[in-house]
Amino acid sequence: MQHSPFVVEMKDIVKKFGNVVASDHVNFQVGKGEIHALLGENGAGKSTIMSMLAGIYKADTGSIFVNGNLAKIRSPKESMEHGIGMVHQNFRLVETLTAIENIILGEKGNMWRGSNWMKKKTKEIEELAEDYGLTFPTTVPVWQLSVGEQQRVEIVKTLYRGAEIIIFDEPTSVLTPGEVEQLFFTMAELKRNGKTMIITTHKLKEVMDIADRISVMRKGRMILQTLKEDTTIQELAKLMVGQDLSVGIPIKSVPLGLPIIEVRNLVVETKERIKAINHIDFTIHEHEIVGIAGVAGNGQKELAESLTGLIPWKSGEVIFNNDKLTMPKVKELIDKGIAHIPENRMKSGLAGSLGIVDNLLMKSYRTSKRSKFGLINKKANKQWAKQLTEQFDVRTPDLISPVGQLSGGNQQKLLFAREVDLNPKLMIAVHPTQGLDVGATRAVHEMLLQLKESGSGVLLISEDLDEVMQLSDRVLVLFNGEINGIVNRGQASKETIGQLMAGLSRKEERVNESKIVI
Amino acid sequence: MSQKSSSEPLSVDIRNDNNRSRFFPLKIEFDPHRKTGGWWVPILSIIVALLFCAIFIVINGMNPITVYAKMLVGAFGSSFGISETIVKAIPLLLCGLGVAVAYKISIWNIGAEGQFILGAIGATAVTIFFPNMPGALYIPLMMVGGAAAGAIWGLFTAVPRTHFQVNELITSLMLNYVALLLLDYLVYGPWRDPQGFNFPGTPEFTPYQMLASIGGTRLHFGLVFAILAVVFFAFFLAKTRWGYELRILGANPIAAQNAGIKISKHILIVMMISGGLAGFAGAIEVSGVAGRLMYGISPGYGYTAIIVAWLAKLNPWAMIVTSLFIGGLIVGGYSVQTIGLPSSFSSMLQGAILFCLISGEMLNKYRLKRVN
Numbered sequence: 001m002q003h004s005p006f007v008v009e010m011k012d013i014v015k016k017f018g019n020v021v022a023s024d025h026v027n028f029q030v031g032k033g034e035i036h037a038l039l040g041e042n043g044a045g046k047s048t049i050m051s052m053l054a055g056i057y058k059a060d061t062g063s064i065f066v067n068g069n070l071a072k073i074r075s076p077k078e079s080m081e082h083g084i085g086m087v088h089q090n091f092r093l094v095e096t097l098t099a100i101e102n103i104i105l106g107e108k109g110n111m112w113r114g115s116n117w118m119k120k121k122t123k124e125i126e127e128l129a130e131d132y133g134l135t136f137p138t139t140v141p142v143w144q145l146s147v148g149e150q151q152r153v154e155i156v157k158t159l160y161r162g163a164e165i166i167i168f169d170e171p172t173s174v175l176t177p178g179e180v181e182q183l184f185f186t187m188a189e190l191k192r193n194g195k196t197m198i199i200t201t202h203k204l205k206e207v208m209d210i211a212d213r214i215s216v217m218r219k220g221r222m223i224l225q226t227l228k229e230d231t232t233i234q235e236l237a238k239l240m241v242g243q244d245l246s247v248g249i250p251i252k253s254v255p256l257g258l259p260i261i262e263v264r265n266l267v268v269e270t271k272e273r274i275k276a277i278n279h280i281d282f283t284i285h286e287h288e289i290v291g292i293a294g295v296a297g298n299g300q301k302e303l304a305e306s307l308t309g310l311i312p313w314k315s316g317e318v319i320f321n322n323d324k325l326t327m328p329k330v331k332e333l334i335d336k337g338i339a340h341i342p343e344n345r346m347k348s349g350l351a352g353s354l355g356i357v358d359n360l361l362m363k364s365y366r367t368s369k370r371s372k373f374g375l376i377n378k379k380a381n382k383q384w385a386k387q388l389t390e391q392f393d394v395r396t397p398d399l400i401s402p403v404g405q406l407s408g409g410n411q412q413k414l415l416f417a418r419e420v421d422l423n424p425k426l427m428i429a430v431h432p433t434q435g436l437d438v439g440a441t442r443a444v445h446e447m448l449l450q451l452k453e454s455g456s457g458v459l460l461i462s463e464d465l466d467e468v469m470q471l472s473d474r475v476l477v478l479f480n481g482e483i484n485g486i487v488n489r490g491q492a493s494k495e496t497i498g499q500l501m502a503g504l505s506r507k508e509e510r511v512n513e514s515k516i517v518i
Numbered sequence: 519m520s521q522k523s524s525s526e527p528l529s530v531d532i533r534n535d536n537n538r539s540r541f542f543p544l545k546i547e548f549d550p551h552r553k554t555g556g557w558w559v560p561i562l563s564i565i566v567a568l569l570f571c572a573i574f575i576v577i578n579g580m581n582p583i584t585v586y587a588k589m590l591v592g593a594f595g596s597s598f599g600i601s602e603t604i605v606k607a608i609p610l611l612l613c614g615l616g617v618a619v620a621y622k623i624s625i626w627n628i629g630a631e632g633q634f635i636l637g638a639i640g641a642t643a644v645t646i647f648f649p650n651m652p653g654a655l656y657i658p659l660m661m662v663g664g665a666a667a668g669a670i671w672g673l674f675t676a677v678p679r680t681h682f683q684v685n686e687l688i689t690s691l692m693l694n695y696v697a698l699l700l701l702d703y704l705v706y707g708p709w710r711d712p713q714g715f716n717f718p719g720t721p722e723f724t725p726y727q728m729l730a731s732i733g734g735t736r737l738h739f740g741l742v743f744a745i746l747a748v749v750f751f752a753f754f755l756a757k758t759r760w761g762y763e764l765r766i767l768g769a770n771p772i773a774a775q776n777a778g779i780k781i782s783k784h785i786l787i788v789m790m791i792s793g794g795l796a797g798f799a800g801a802i803e804v805s806g807v808a809g810r811l812m813y814g815i816s817p818g819y820g821y822t823a824i825i826v827a828w829l830a831k832l833n834p835w836a837m838i839v840t841s842l843f844i845g846g847l848i849v850g851g852y853s854v855q856t857i858g859l860p861s862s863f864s865s866m867l868q869g870a871i872l873f874c875l876i877s878g879e880m881l882n883k884y885r886l887k888r889v890n
Binding site: 308333350376 | 757758759761762765766769770772773775776777778
């Protein structure tokens with residue numbers, strides 16, 4: 001393995017999380033002094049691969065070569081010893097310390113750290129930062145710095161530790177356009193100084209702006225490695241999302257019913273007062289599945305949270321069942337008939353340490369069937385829970401053992417059992433098949449279609465484009481909190497949607513909306 | 519199941535495996551799937567604590583078995599001992615129930631001591647401000663006054679927590695000292711008995727202001743209240759909607775929120791109940807045992823109650839046993855003084871038990887594995 005042209009070479013890397021294969025025999029090479037873009041949707045396995053290079057995860061099988069030598073990277077420290085530094089998407093900074101203190105954190109030696117030593121270090125770091133045009137306040141706690149400045153601290157941290165290969169994990173996802181420009185300037189400067197950079201992203205335009213070479217990953221596999229000159233944005237978009245997949249469950253066509261929910265001019269702000277959802281309109285009818293496609297972080301989470309009452313919206317109207325909602329509470333919306341399959345079932349849907357009955361009761365324990373005069377009907381509920389687990393085919397040893405021990409598929413079926421039993425008018429399902437195997441995914445899809453058939457409306461938010469396209473009667477593509485395109489079933493290829501997701505064509509496809517067949 | 523999304527912080531899944539011992543054939547390994555331990559953890563921790571403290575008995579030149587036997591006889595060997603043990607167990611049980619209800623939803627109230635003192639103050643305030651009420655009214659009003667004062671003291675911890683995210687551990691602990699100083703101010707200042715020969719305490723209560731005693735001992739009717747409290751506590755937690763909501767909140771607050779359960783509302787209610795129970799205990803203590811409000815009304819019941827609650831794994835029925843056990847430990851501690859051990863021996867034993875209990879619960883999540 002001498003005289004390899006690559007500074008980093010990853011061979012046949014396999015990593016599994018439980019029964020989900022996050023990287024499937026991935027080969028990945030980075031040439032010296034290049035800016036290498038690793039492209040892929042969320043969940044494609046980019047971060048996993050990079051985490052293995054940075055020593056945060058250990059590969060199950062496969063080997064990593066750095067500068068042609070086999071490198072055993074078992075911890076971030078060992079990765080650093082090989083000259084690899086990572087700028088994380090969520091910064092690894094101690095917020096109450098200053099930038100300088102953060103940068104020298106973890107440094108060995110120098111038991112005595114007087115003011116002279118600090119001054120020396122401060123000067124050293126400031127000079128290093130200046131060399132690359134990275135400016136940030138050095139004397140105030142890091143939490144007072146802007147996001148862009150914090151990122152610069154992270155970059156200088158890796159440089160200070162002698163990194164020759166710098167990994168940027170989704171570096172632009174948190175930055176303003178101006179800060180992005182500055183970051184790219186810095187990256188160019190770093191490149192001029194002979195550093196090698198790997199940038200993971202799903203933003204095609206940025207890739208074309210900055211990268212020398214491009215790798216594309218999809219569903220844990222490496223799809224393509226190419227020079228920038230040899231490809232186009234359109235090709236990359238197509239590769240990222242994959243080919244059209246037409247097999248699946250047959251979908252009965254049912255004429256749409258009355259509108260269930262009408263969203264008008266909705267604006268939702270995050271805690272930081274950023275408009276996560278920016279003036280969007282849509283309607284969901286009875287017997288209709290409306291899919292939300294989009295790269296994660298474009299407002300999906302906020303949309304789901306505001307429509308389930310978890311966060312308030314800033315302005316706009318939501319009319320549910322001819323009933324205008326004003327600042328609804330979660331409880332109120334449950335009573336009105338909105339069911340919710342949350343994004344992370346164990347984190348926000350189920351209580352892992354409790355049994356089946358308690359978990360099934362969560363939404364309905366207030367109803368007169370499940371409790372009377374404030375007392376829970378224990379016997380009746382047990383019977384009811386037993387019936388539901390059978391009906392929804394939840395495989396469980398008994399009704400009291402903790403649901404945290406069930407398989408992901410069974411947990412999700414349990415969650416569906418709870419929500420569907422409410423006879424919801426609207427089901428908001430967020431990433432309902434994330435982490436599930438093929439069989440469980442199919443079961444979830446069938447349950448969603450069943451809901452549609454029985455007259456409910458479904459809002460399906462998913463990162464799996466195949467799923468969204470297959471199930472939805474209409475797909476809204478979210479980009480930066482706005483609807484960047486509306487596509488009716490079968491009217492657009494995956495490629496088109498992929499481009500809309502990347503914010504490419506802002507064609508006025510909204511015309512379609514006014515022509516919904518009723 | 520644990521697919522990582524890139525928006526979540528990554529966790530380190532690499533542990534150093536070079537720290538295995540060369541001399542010891544077993545290594546300790548974390549087992550995340552291990553369920554929390556059964557009843558053997560508290561029982562074993564008591565045994566280990568007894569063995570640990572035996573070392574110090576031997577250092578003091580005594581036989582541990584005779585000392586422990588003496589303690590046992592002192593606490594449970596005579597009707598006097600038993601009644602004294604129960605007298606100590608009553609406030610421990612009530613305060614233990616109080617902290618347990620907060621711990622059920624992961625609100626770490628360690629302010630039972632202050633809430634207990636406030637309860638004592640509240641009950642005494644009834645006697646001081648209404649000296650000429652019909653006699654039958656005193657006991658109910660004193661109990662209500664004590665519980666209300668404790669509940670309000672609990673709110674002082676709960677409101678900053680729900681409205682400003684102030685850590686309840688800190689506020690509840692600090693408020694203990696505020697309560698203690700308030701007590702000192704009252705018994706040394708405005709409420710001091712003018713005929714009390716400078717004793718820091720209020721005038722003695724009239725018989726109407728005292729809880730009736732049971733069978734000529736110091737045992738009083740507070741026992742009935744304490745048992746009733748256990749029954750209500752167990753009933754509410756197991757059978758009611760409210761108990762169910764607490765169960766969900768304790769198991770997964772985010773899921774609870776998604777189900778429309780208001781966390782802050784529950785924190786307020788639970789802290790009021792928690793403080794109310796401790797305040798109730800304080801009211802019972804002044805009207806059942808002390809007969810007046812005085813300096814040092816609580817020998818640390820509020821803190822000891824934390825041990826009572828955790829030894830019982832927050833189970834109300836088991837708390838009857840553990841409060842009797844710890845009460846017996848206190849009473850037994852008095853009796854070993856007669857053979858020359860310091861009175862702090864019983865506190866040391868309590869501390870050792872808590873220490874063993876916490877490490878036992880923690881170590882229970884690990885497994886011994888043979889190094890190959």
